[in-house]
Amino acid sequence: MRTKSGEFVLPGDALGVTEEFVPSDWTYEDEGKIRSLVAGTVSVDQKNKRISILPRTNYPSLLKRGMVVFGQISEVRGQRALIKIEGAKDSNRSLQTSFSGGIHISQAEKGYVSKLTDEFRIGDLVEAKVTKIIGLDNVDLTTAEKELGVIKxxxxxxxxxxxxxxxxxxxxxxxxxxxxxxxxxxxxx
Ligand SMILES: [Zn+2]
Structure with missing residues (x-):
């Protein structure tokens, strides 16, 4: 499993392994493998060991790992709080697709959390950082930093x-x- 620059791939196609490469634009990690989120052309940056995809279609917006986003808590389950993401901070472009995010109980804050409802409730406005891209419109988030968490x-x-x-x-x-x-x-x- 080793793709080359210029190769055309489809969503879900394996591009490489995370031991060797860093997943970049339009890719996601899946149990040690880097896969394509979209149909497009592979771009392998050998120097920086990054794999990205040049999408065939022009997608209106993109969330990246490390971005801080804001949104509203829509659901709090046992282990996971769900967020309807409304935008990315420090970005002038508004998100034209609707993204949803999840915060696992282990990512809510530093240290042990016994109940997720002690952290978030439905309707709260939060700021959180993207830790993982799961799908085209779905990301994992963390609030385990001082400046992240509930803002309202x-x-x-x-x-x-x-x-x-x-x-x-x-x-x-x-x-x-x-x-x-x-x-x-x-x-x-
Ligand atoms: Zn009240």
Missing amino acids: AMCTNCRHFMKKLSKNETICPNCGRKERRKLSSKYEG
Whole structure:
């Protein structure tokens, strides 16, 4: 399994192994293999050991590993919080495709987390960093950095925005309820 520059590939085609190459634009990692996300032409950068794809179609936008995105929590399951991504920070281009992201409980913050609902709740606005591209419109995210996490928390009782009380605690100015969150150091309000 070794593709060459110029070769035409389809979504899911194996391009190389992560021991040898770094996945770059329009590729993703899958159990040690680098695969193409889209139909297009392979570009192998031997010097920097990067494999990328020049897509056949012009896709309107692209999320990359390491980008900070913002969005709203749409669901909190046992091990995973789901986010509807609304945009990438420090980017003028808005995302014209809708992306969804997931934060695994181990990526919510540094250290042990027993309940994901102590970190995020539905409706919260968050900033998170892309750690892995899973599909064309799906990424894995982390908030385990000081400046990442909830930037606006919503009261689960009355849906008002919460005020920051301490590093990990918020209070509702409307009903007085206190709730825990993984707050960003840039929490607004
Ligand atoms: Zn409230």
